[in-house]
Amino acid sequence: MGQGRRRITPCGLVALHMLCGATTATAQNIDRPNDTDDPKGLRIGRLLVTPSVRSSTRFDSNIFQEENNPTSDVITSLSPRLTVQGNWRVFALHLAAGGELGFYADSGNDDYQDMNLQAGGSLDLGLSSLDASLEYDRAHDPRGGNDVSSSATEPVIYRDVTARFGGRYASNGLQYESQIALRRLEFDDSMARNGSVIQNDDRDRLEMRESLRVLVPFDPGRDAYGEVNFNQRQYDRVPDDTGRVRDSSGYQLLAGLRFDLTDLITADLAAGWMSQIYADPAFGNIGDYTLRGDFDWAVTRLTTLDFTLARAVRETTVTGASGILALDAGAGISHELRRWLQIGATAHYSDEDFQQTTRRDETTRLGVSLSYQLNRFARIDGAIDYDQRVSNSDDHDYQRFQSQISLKLEM
Numbered sequence: 001m002g003q004g005r006r007r008i009t010p011c012g013l014v015a016l017h018m019l020c021g022a023t024t025a026t027a028q029n030i031d032r033p034n035d036t037d038d039p040k041g042l043r044i045g046r047l048l049v050t051p052s053v054r055s056s057t058r059f060d061s062n063i064f065q066e067e068n069n070p071t072s073d074v075i076t077s078l079s080p081r082l083t084v085q086g087n088w089r090v091f092a093l094h095l096a097a098g099g100e101l102g103f104y105a106d107s108g109n110d111d112y113q114d115m116n117l118q119a120g121g122s123l124d125l126g127l128s129s130l131d132a133s134l135e136y137d138r139a140h141d142p143r144g145g146n147d148v149s150s151s152a153t154e155p156v157i158y159r160d161v162t163a164r165f166g167g168r169y170a171s172n173g174l175q176y177e178s179q180i181a182l183r184r185l186e187f188d189d190s191m192a193r194n195g196s197v198i199q200n201d202d203r204d205r206l207e208m209r210e211s212l213r214v215l216v217p218f219d220p221g222r223d224a225y226g227e228v229n230f231n232q233r234q235y236d237r238v239p240d241d242t243g244r245v246r247d248s249s250g251y252q253l254l255a256g257l258r259f260d261l262t263d264l265i266t267a268d269l270a271a272g273w274m275s276q277i278y279a280d281p282a283f284g285n286i287g288d289y290t291l292r293g294d295f296d297w298a299v300t301r302l303t304t305l306d307f308t309l310a311r312a313v314r315e316t317t318v319t320g321a322s323g324i325l326a327l328d329a330g331a332g333i334s335h336e337l338r339r340w341l342q343i344g345a346t347a348h349y350s351d352e353d354f355q356q357t358t359r360r361d362e363t364t365r366l367g368v369s370l371s372y373q374l375n376r377f378a379r380i381d382g383a384i385d386y387d388q389r390v391s392n393s394d395d396h397d398y399q400r401f402q403s404q405i406s407l408k409l410e411m
Helices: 010-020
Strands: 042-044 048-059 073-087 089-102 110-122 129-143 157-172 174-187 205-219 222-235 248-261 265-278 285-298 303-314 325-339 341-354 359-371 377-391 398-411
Touching: 222 265, 248 285, 265 303, 285 325
Parallel strands: none
Antiparallel strands: 042 048, 048 073, 048 398, 073 089, 089 110, 110 129, 129 157, 157 174, 174 205, 205 222, 222 248, 248 265, 265 285, 285 303, 303 325, 325 341, 341 359, 359 377, 377 398
16 A cells, blocks of 8 residues: 555444445345335436446455455445336336446555446337347456455456347247347456566456246246256367367256246246266366246245355356356345335355365355445445355465445435
């Protein structure tokens, strides 16, 4: 830290939270708006324009997820966003543009400037519908991530472009849902401590996914379905720097149940089999069971519970690993103490098995949050998170405490 700058200590930050009447954590927990009778925004004909900006301060006790001698810091961020929504008789439109500027108090090399652009629309044709979307992200992979070199002096900047096209059609008591998605990822090179350039183009790739779901209604609000998903993952560099070919293709077969019981319980639960076949014979193939579950329960008018579960194959460029066989499970509860005051708690567990290696990571995350609606246009959010990773691979264990407080203004 430069001369004359005063470091904010954890105790000082906690005191600041107490003065504000709230404590905070990660952005995924805090950006949950309270229900209101009228939608926020400026109405311009059929369009609803919603500008917003969020300013937050976060303390992170282990910004690089280190096992020994962790580095702590305070990160300040500013996140403006503009959303435009339009609804006509048969057509709906969604446009959004936003960004996040992050500034570290000590570790200035880790400052970031992220951006997000979205455009989407849907066409309702009665028994059938069509929808399409395009999303562009300029984001960063922070130091300490599995796919970021331990010698890096800065986060890895990447661009993520995803295009989706889908449709739904109902006929003879059956409903068909299909989607095609293309995703392009490009990663910038970064700088190492010794001044050399770290090549990250090994991670550049194109991912394609096609899905088809056939639903059979058997009761009002209940559907059984069968689903098949195909994917292709093609890397730009063949082979990569380690001499491996990471291209692969796979499928996922699922049988599931989707239901909505008087708006009290909504769920989408499925299980089946998945396979990922790699072009490089040294990687072998992955074949295992798959799970997917989303469950929401309105216990009372003021309390809601939600559960999530997923088992899938994820990409990685960790040396020697073909992919990650990952199991993720989460649960959350939120309760409205007053119309303007909401509290919540979350728990998440992740089991990552790095295929073709002996490495296995188990990560547990716990969090509590609080949201205080100052008025129709302003909200203070806060939370505290604690996460811990236990790995059978050396130097990959870590513990981290995060607290964050933010103010969101939304017209």
